[in-house]
Amino acid sequence: MTGLDPTSVSSFQKHLAQSNRIVAILGAGLSASSGLPTFRGADGMWCNHDVQMIATPAGWRRDPGLVWQFYSDRRRMALRAQPNPAHFALAELAKRKSGFVALSQNVDGLLERAGMGKGDPNGQLRLLHGNLFDLRCAGGCGYEERGNFEDPLCPALSEEREKGRENVLGAQVEEGAKASKVSALLFEGIAAKNKKILGDKFADEKPTASDAAPLRGLGEDAPKLPDLVPVLRSGIGTNDLPQCPKCKSNILRPGVVWFGEGLPKDVVEGVDTLFEEQQIDLCLVIGTSSLVWPAAGYAEQARKRGARIAVVNMNPDDARNLRDGDWLFVGDAAVVVPQILGTSMGQDAGEAGNTADDQ
Numbered sequence: 001m002t003g004l005d006p007t008s009v010s011s012f013q014k015h016l017a018q019s020n021r022i023v024a025i026l027g028a029g030l031s032a033s034s035g036l037p038t039f040r041g042a043d044g045m046w047c048n049h050d051v052q053m054i055a056t057p058a059g060w061r062r063d064p065g066l067v068w069q070f071y072s073d074r075r076r077m078a079l080r081a082q083p084n085p086a087h088f089a090l091a092e093l094a095k096r097k098s099g100f101v102a103l104s105q106n107v108d109g110l111l112e113r114a115g116m117g118k119g120d121p122n123g124q125l126r127l128l129h130g131n132l133f134d135l136r137c138a139g140g141c142g143y144e145e146r147g148n149f150e151d152p153l154c155p156a157l158s159e160e161r162e163k164g165r166e167n168v169l170g171a172q173v174e175e176g177a178k179a180s181k182v183s184a185l186l187f188e189g190i191a192a193k194n195k196k197i198l199g200d201k202f203a204d205e206k207p208t209a210s211d212a213a214p215l216r217g218l219g220e221d222a223p224k225l226p227d228l229v230p231v232l233r234s235g236i237g238t239n240d241l242p243q244c245p246k247c248k249s250n251i252l253r254p255g256v257v258w259f260g261e262g263l264p265k266d267v268v269e270g271v272d273t274l275f276e277e278q279q280i281d282l283c284l285v286i287g288t289s290s291l292v293w294p295a296a297g298y299a300e301q302a303r304k305r306g307a308r309i310a311v312v313n314m315n316p317d318d319a320r321n322l323r324d325g326d327w328l329f330v331g332d333a334a335v336v337v338p339q340i341l342g343t344s345m346g347q348d349a350g351e352a353g354n355t356a357d358d359q
């Protein structure tokens, strides 16, 4: 077993053998070896995309087609990806230990495909940020769909259409908007002004007729109202997006949590109960930057319930608040996790591993 410190691995495994109440806090690094990008870091999704436009309620109101393009692309990538040995090792651990619970920030469905849980809010797999393959009515009629793996969800979101669109998710403005008499810049100016006046009440939505008021002084050259409706960057109208089959008057949205939204209530309550009622033996923190709450706080809550903490991460700087008696295993989760859980068949860990005791 090269790479990982054998003494640390055996001390971890000794503790693992005596543990039943195990909480695993999981992040995007778990699926990195399956070819799915993480969020932060040089190639992270949030570095290459405008978060406000694609992962917030305001972005959704402004251009749901753009939001759908982002999530449709992620659905496609996740469908083509395969669970890696870390997903399988965790699924196996869940079978071995009845008290195992995974709190996953991942929405890619790979743990489920490796055989763990079914996303039941009180089961062994708790999905903190939802799932790419769940859909629900954006109008709030209550319609929900679980495990919809169709691709594309509608013709407007097909891969062929996506390919024809250059950098649609980037910051560029659609050709149509450039051609319009009203420049995108002007709209941004109007939005900035409204934001200043309205403060917190400002919702970044499509400009309306009243937004055109500042243009009236332009006389003949003033654009007519239809010109004022900006071409959606996505070019996809709501009629072309997945429709709610129940109320038939709204579109469906991805069943994921966006910035500015609460986590699923039943899941959060279930996790709170877990931390209130139970003694916890071991907390695994795998492939997460531990920056996003509440997941970022769960390791400390587990510690308060008696848990020792084991971190698996490519980047040792992302192991936060380690104490004596904890473990840090540095390396690719797909290699390290099966090794430390004792489910790998002699694989090598590529990077060095240490325990906090060594530091």
Ligand code: OAD
Pocket: 026, 027, 028, 029, 030, 032, 033, 038, 039, 040, 041, 044, 055, 105, 106, 129, 257, 258, 259, 286, 287, 288, 289, 290, 291, 292, 312, 313, 314, 315, 318, 331, 332, 333, 334
């Ligand atoms: P991040 O992108 O913030 O962090 C990924 C972590 O995985 C980093 O600490 C990397 O060092 C580590 N990592 C990368 N490759 C790895 C590998 N092969 N093996 C082990 N570790 C590796 O992703 P999360 O922590 O999951 O939320 O981000 C949390 C939440 O922030 C996401 O769920 C998402 C995002 O905004 C929402 O979309 C609501």
Ligand code: ZN
Pocket: 137, 138, 139, 140, 141, 142, 143, 244, 245, 246, 247, 248, 249, 250
């Ligand atoms: Zn509906």
